[in-house]
Amino acid sequence: xxxxxxxxxxxxxxxxxxxxxxxxxxxxxxxxxxxxxxxxxxxxxxxxxxxxxxxxxxxxxxxxxxxxxxxxxxxxxxxxxxxxxxxxxxxxxxxxxxxxxxxxxxxxxxxxxxxxxxxxxxxxxxxxxxxxxxxxxxxxxxxxxx
Amino acid sequence: xxxxxxxxxxxxxxxxxxxxxxxxxxxxxxxxxxxxxxxxxxxxxxxxxxxxxxxxxxxxxxxxxxxxxxxxxxxxxxxxxxxxxxxxxxxxxxxxxxxxxxxxxxxxxxxxxxxxxxxxxxxxxxxxxxxxxxxxxxxxxxxxxxxxxxxxxxxxxxxxxxxxxxxxxxxxxxxxxxxxxxxxxxxxxxxxxxxxxxxxxxxxxxxxxxxxxxxxxxxxxxxxxxxxxxxxxxxxxxxxxxxxxxxxxxxxxxx
Amino acid sequence: xxxxxxxxxxxxxxxxxxxxxxxxxxxxxxxxxxxxxxxxxxxxxxxxxxxxxxxxxxxxxxxxxxxxxxxxxxxxxxxxxxxxxxxxxxxxxxxxxxxxxxxxxxxxxxxxxxxxxxxxxxxxxxxxxxxxxxxxxxxxxxxxxxxxxxxxxxxxxxxxxxxxxxxxxxxxxxxxxxxxxxxxxxxxxxxxxxxxxxxxxxxxxxxxxxxxxxxxxxxxxxxxxxxxxxxxxxxxxxxxxxxxxxxxxxxxxxxxxxxxxxxxxxxxxxxxxxxxxxxxxxxxxxxxxxxxxxxxxxxxxxxxxxxxxxxxxxxxxxxxxxxxxxxxxxxxxxxxxxxxxxxxxxxxxxxxxxxxxxxxxxxxxxxxxxxxxxxxxxxxxxxxxxxxxxxxxxxxxxxxxx
Numbered sequence: 001x002x003x004x005x006x007x008x009x010x011x012x013x014x015x016x017x018x019x020x021x022x023x024x025x026x027x028x029x030x031x032x033x034x035x036x037x038x039x040x041x042x043x044x045x046x047x048x049x050x051x052x053x054x055x056x057x058x059x060x061x062x063x064x065x066x067x068x069x070x071x072x073x074x075x076x077x078x079x080x081x082x083x084x085x086x087x088x089x090x091x092x093x094x095x096x097x098x099x100x101x102x103x104x105x106x107x108x109x110x111x112x113x114x115x116x117x118x119x120x121x122x123x124x125x126x127x128x129x130x131x132x133x134x135x136x137x138x139x140x141x142x143x144x145x146x
Numbered sequence: 147x148x149x150x151x152x153x154x155x156x157x158x159x160x161x162x163x164x165x166x167x168x169x170x171x172x173x174x175x176x177x178x179x180x181x182x183x184x185x186x187x188x189x190x191x192x193x194x195x196x197x198x199x200x201x202x203x204x205x206x207x208x209x210x211x212x213x214x215x216x217x218x219x220x221x222x223x224x225x226x227x228x229x230x231x232x233x234x235x236x237x238x239x240x241x242x243x244x245x246x247x248x249x250x251x252x253x254x255x256x257x258x259x260x261x262x263x264x265x266x267x268x269x270x271x272x273x274x275x276x277x278x279x280x281x282x283x284x285x286x287x288x289x290x291x292x293x294x295x296x297x298x299x300x301x302x303x304x305x306x307x308x309x310x311x312x313x314x315x316x317x318x319x320x321x322x323x324x325x326x327x328x329x330x331x332x333x334x335x336x337x338x339x340x341x342x343x344x345x346x347x348x349x350x351x352x353x354x355x356x357x358x359x360x361x362x363x364x365x366x367x368x369x370x371x372x373x374x375x376x377x378x379x380x381x382x383x384x385x386x387x388x389x390x391x392x393x394x395x396x397x398x399x400x401x
Numbered sequence: 402x403x404x405x406x407x408x409x410x411x412x413x414x415x416x417x418x419x420x421x422x423x424x425x426x427x428x429x430x431x432x433x434x435x436x437x438x439x440x441x442x443x444x445x446x447x448x449x450x451x452x453x454x455x456x457x458x459x460x461x462x463x464x465x466x467x468x469x470x471x472x473x474x475x476x477x478x479x480x481x482x483x484x485x486x487x488x489x490x491x492x493x494x495x496x497x498x499x500x501x502x503x504x505x506x507x508x509x510x511x512x513x514x515x516x517x518x519x520x521x522x523x524x525x526x527x528x529x530x531x532x533x534x535x536x537x538x539x540x541x542x543x544x545x546x547x548x549x550x551x552x553x554x555x556x557x558x559x560x561x562x563x564x565x566x567x568x569x570x571x572x573x574x575x576x577x578x579x580x581x582x583x584x585x586x587x588x589x590x591x592x593x594x595x596x597x598x599x600x601x602x603x604x605x606x607x608x609x610x611x612x613x614x615x616x617x618x619x620x621x622x623x624x625x626x627x628x629x630x631x632x633x634x635x636x637x638x639x640x641x642x643x644x645x646x647x648x649x650x651x652x653x654x655x656x657x658x659x660x661x662x663x664x665x666x667x668x669x670x671x672x673x674x675x676x677x678x679x680x681x682x683x684x685x686x687x688x689x690x691x692x693x694x695x696x697x698x699x700x701x702x703x704x705x706x707x708x709x710x711x712x713x714x715x716x717x718x719x720x721x722x723x724x725x726x727x728x729x730x731x732x733x734x735x736x737x738x739x740x741x742x743x744x745x746x747x748x749x750x751x752x753x754x755x756x757x758x759x760x761x762x763x764x765x766x767x768x769x770x771x772x773x774x775x776x777x778x779x780x781x782x783x784x785x786x787x788x789x790x791x792x793x794x795x796x797x798x799x800x801x802x803x
Contacts, residue, residue, distance in 0.1 A: 005305075013500050014292035018302035025338035028218045029347050054353045058210050062217050095254035096208045096353060102234055102257070102267035103206045116206050116354065224405050225412070228421045245418035245752050272420075281596060287506035288494040307494060308487015310427040311505050317596035319420030319749050323427060325404065328487030385595060401750045 028062035031055070035063060038070065042144055049145030050117075059092070059143065060084040093137040094121040117146075188278055188297070194361040195297045196335060197390040199372040200271055202397075204356035207232055207269035209251040211348035211357065215273075216252065218336060218347035225249045227322045229333040230273040230348050235399055237265045243399045270393070270400050271357065273348065274299060274320040274333035275381065278388035282312035282321060282332075291330065297362075297390060298335045306330050317385050335359075362390065407758065417753025426745045426757050429765040431481035434773055436587045436609060437737045438478045443584035443610070444617010445471040446520070446576060451647065453573040462637045463644065465527065465790030466628065467621045472520050473781035479512060481773050484764060504590045515583045519576040524788075525550075526569040530557045531793050546787065584613040591740060598673035599680070599744040604662045611655035616733035618648045619726040626723055628785065638715050641722055642708075648729070649705035656698050659736075676751040684754060685743045688735045697732010701725045 010016035035056045036043045046052060057063050066082050073079075099120045127134045137143075188195060215230035216223060232251030236244045236259050246258060255269070276299050277283075283291050283299060290306035293299050306329035313321040313330060324331040336346035340359075344350065349359045360369025372378075378392035381400065393400075411424055449467035452460040483489050499506035533555055536547030554561075585606035591597075592605025622644045629636045666677065681689055704725055712718065747754050760766045 008289070008498060011295060012292055013289040013498070015289075015302050015305055018292075018300065018305065019294055019337075021302075021304070022300055022334055022337045023341040025219075027339055027342070027344070029214060029339075029350055031344060031350060053355065055350055057214070058351050058353050062214070091254075095210075096206055098254070098256070100207065100234075100255060100257045100267070101261060101264050102236070102255070102269050224408070225421060226405070226408050226424045231421050233418075243752070245750065247418070247421055250421045281594075284502045285504065285594070286500050287503040287508075288491075289498050289500045290494075305491070305494065306488065307491040309482075309485075309505065310487070311503070311590075313422075313427045314745075315594050315596055317749055319422050322422040323425075323487060330487075401752065 026064070028064050029055075029057050030062075030064040030067045031057075034067040035060075037067075045142075045144040049142075051144065051146060059087055088136055088138055090121050090137055093141075093143075097121065097137075189295065191363070193295065193363065195363045196276065196340065197297070197360065197362040197369055197392065198273070198276065198335075199358035199360070199369050199376075199378065199392050199394070201356045201358070201372070201376070202268055202270060202393055202395040204354045205232070205269040205271055206354055206356075207234055207251060207255045208353060209254050210351045210353060211271055211273075212250045212252045214347040214351040215333070218339075219334070221331070222325055224325075225252075227325070227331070229320070229331070230271070233270045233272060233400075234267065235270060235397065236267040237397075237399060238263050239265050241265075266397075268395075268397065270396075271348075272318065272320070273391065274335070275318055275387065275389035275391040276333075276335060278390060279386065281315040281317065281385070281387055285311045285315040287311065291332075294337070296340075298337055298340075299332070300334055300337060301330055301332055303327055303329045303331070317382050317387065407760070411756060411758065414756040415753060416756075417748070418750060419748035419753045419755050420750055423745075423748050424755055426742065426755070428741055428745060429485070429757075430742075430759055430767070430770045431485040431765055431773070433734070433737045433741045434481040434770055435478065436584075436591075436741070437616070437734055438474050438481070438773070438777070439587050440584055440609065440613030440616050440733065440737070441620050442471045442475045442478060442515075442617065443580040443613040444615065444619075445474070445621050446580045446617070447614050448618050448621050448644070448647070450573045450577050450580075453570060454577065457643065459639050459643045462640045463621050463625050465788075465793065466625055466785075467617075468520065468524050468527065469784045469788065469790070470621055470624055470781055471617070472524060473777040473784060475512075475516055475520055476780055477773060477777045480776075481770075484769070484773070504586075504593045508586065508590070511583055511586050515576075515579050519572060519579045523569055523572040523576060525552075526565045526572065528788050528793070529554060529565050530562050532788070533557050534794070535792075543787075581610060585610045591744070596749055597744050598671065599677060599747070600740065602662055602666075604658060604665075608655070608658050608662060611651060611658055612733050612736055614651045615648065615655050616730055618644060618651065619729035619733075622648065622722060623726040623730065624781070626719065626726075632791070634791075636719060638718065641718070642712075645705055645708060645722060645725075648726075649702070649709065652698065652702050652705065652729070656702060659698075673751055676747045680743060680747050680754070684746050684756070685739055689739045689743070692735040693732050693739055696728055697735060701729050701732070 005015045005017060007016035008014065011019075032043075032055050039056075043056075046054075046056075061084050063084055066078075066084050069082055070078060073082075096116060097119055099118050103116060103118055121137070125135050125140070209232055212228065212231045215221065216228075219229060221227055221229055228250045230250075231247055232255075233245055233247045234251070234255050236246075236257075238244065238259060240263075244259060246255070248255070251269075251271075257267070259267075276293075276297060278293065278297060280293060280299050283293055286292075287309060288305060288307055289302075291299065291301045291312055303324075308323065308328045308330065310323055310330065313323065316332075321330050321332045323329070336344070336348075339346055339350075345359055349357045358369050358372045360367035360372075362370065364370065372394070373392055376394040378394050379396040380387075380389040380392060381396070382389075408424055415424065445467045448460070449464050449471065451457045452464040483492050486492060495506060496509050499509065501507070529551060532547050532551045534557065536544055536551060539547065588606035588609025591600040591609075592602055594600045622641065625641070625644075626636060666674065704721060708718065708721065713721075742757055745755075746757060762768055
């Protein structure tokens with residue numbers, strides 16, 4: 001009779017075991033609490049700036065593997081596969097800070113949601129005037145305390 | 147004598163056949179009607195009943211939600227498979243509506259209409275509405291998709307036959323056929339995270355707090371407060387899907 | 402990357418905005434075939450029942466042919482479906498844990514009911530006597546097959562044969578609503594999807610039913626002409642004229658219903674109206690207006706209508722019937738196409754369209770679809786060889802039974 005599964009129909013018209021199977025999937029984003037365990041100074045830094053409410057993993061990527069294995073290594077000897085992103089490109093900052101009327105909220109002047117500073121990343125201090133070397137955003141702005 | 151026996155045999159064979167088939171037909175005719183007529187009820191009591199709030203006013207279209215969703219849930223990276231994506235709506239001065247979602251917003255947005263032509267513009271993050279009367283669950287022929295006791299619509303990937311009826315039935319376009327697994331796939335509200343007390347990935351990685359996850363049964367939850375303080379709307383309310391994804395500042399153009 | 406090539410090719414063809422998951426069409430040509438083939442079954446059966454239940458004796462030459470045609474196509478009806486599943490090996494689940502709120506879940510039962518109880522039983526009772534006679538006359542494999550088909554029965558006394566006839570009659574009576582159920586139900590699978598305004602109409606089951614009858618009648622008409630030609634026999638024109646008459650009447654009904662559906666759509670002009678308007682005047686223009694409406698409906702309607710008043714020579718009529726039945730079959734195929742494919746071309750956001758490209762090979766290509774259409778014809782040829790209707794003995798002891 002139970003060609004399907006013994007758990008079929010326990011809670012509804014489905015395999016009840018599926019609930020545990022789905023719940024048992026691996027987590028990729030560990031959450032800020034895991035980062036703070038080691039990266040105390042960065043965390044303290046960030047707390048004081050405009051990015052205080054941002055989770056570390058928004059910029060640095062999913063850190064679950066990094067967090068669970070990093071403790072096994074001396075800080076400088078982490079294999080590349082466990083390293084997280086340190087995005088440095090203008091393009092990355094532009095994801096949030098590039099001028100866009102949808103970010104300005106022109107339709108609404110009562111709610112002052114101005115936490116996000118907008119700039120046209122295509123012409124804002126693109127390169128050094130003398131040396132012509134391109135600037136990165138983080139040359140001037142500390143991403144942890146912009 | 148012989149003749150009668152033959153006939154009797156044939157008759158009983160026929161009777162059994164008709165009986166079986168009649169039973170099947172009766173179930174066919176009666177039960178679905180019964181089952182359709184009875185709208186699934188929201189369980190009462192202490193148990194969590196999860197819902198979602200999205201504040202369109204706070205969304206800056208960075209695409210972190212869409213990106214983290216793909217990573218957290220191993221969603222294929224090709225731009226045809228999304229559990230969570232962001233749309234930019236631009237209403238032009240001439241009244242036309244332009245909707246964009248390049249790669250689901252995963253790589254961020256670039257304003258494509260010059261400022262002078264824009265009447266208004268905003269981002270709308272989309273994801274499964276985890277409907278309490280979900281049409282996708284209703285149409286699954288085998289019971290491979292279902293609503294969990296917490297009100298999360300899930301797919302049993304070991305049971306799905308890949309008929310894609312659910313994909314057709316979802317009014318919000320939130321389902322796709324997984325190209326490798328060949329079964330339907332969708333947002334699980336990060337069931338593996340919420341069962342451990344964590345936020346779903348798209349919520350945890352939203353920089354502006356535009357996404358609010360919570361328990362609709364817990365009257366003190368952030369979500370319930372959000373619903374109380376804002377005028378919220380669901381997508382396609384005329385579909386009566388019992389959607390549990392509530393948007394603040396939802397414009398009429400959004401579909 | 403290779404497996405996504407066709408999707409990347411599709412991306413630039415997207416018009417307007419579609420949800421990102423909507424680029425690919427989920428139901429392809431195999432799902433076009435499914436209602437097409439089931440429709441042919443239901444239609445052919447209903448034509449057969451006209452002779453049996455409603456005593457339209459002039460249709461006698463096509464009675465068994467229609468039944469065998471229905472059976473040949475019904476045997477294949479589920480194959481495109483299973484072929485199309487992402488996980489075909491799990492298809493059995495639909496029988497062991499049918500989710501009764503799903504319109505699709507019941508298909509397995511409706512199908513089995515129709516196959517086992519209606520078609521197989523009816524054909525068995527119809528042929529039982531002949532099969533027994535044939536098994537005595539033939540030798541070798543054929544004899545063994547006849548023995549198996551007769552299920553061990555040997556009684557061909559008038560009394561037993563009379564019972565056969567009675568059972569056949571009862572089953573046909575059960576069969577008519579069953580045929581309605583089978584195909585109306587297929588329409589409900591589409592009609593019940595509220596998310597899709599192109600499908601979601603209460604008329605869908607009825608439209609499917611009448612278009613099924615139209616296609617089934619046209620098919621039997623065509624097959625009758627071809628088979629008779631192959632056998633080098635004379636075509637019974639009275640029979641053909643009567644089939645054409647029924648085809649004409651039901652085509653009128655079908656066309657009326659479909660027009661009603663469209664008129665209603667235009668008049669109520671709901672939220673989805675603009676996108677559907679764009680759909681039928683754009684992407685579906687050729688398959689809907691040219692193929693389905695003009696070639697598949699209006700030309701046959703006009704021609705068959707004319708034939709009701711004016712009868713040209715037999716030879717001319719034969720040619721006309723040949724063309725008309727082919728046109729109707731062509732038109733109904735595209736009616737299914739327009740429903741299934743058309744319903745997926747526009748986005749559920751109503752802001753844009755995706756496009757549909759079908760390849761020649763692959764499980765969802767033209768070739769595969771063609772194979773699923775040829776297999777029933779092969780089965781039919783086999784059945785006609787095994788159970789030739791024209792070799793059946795005339796039932797002279799009929800009056801006694803009913």
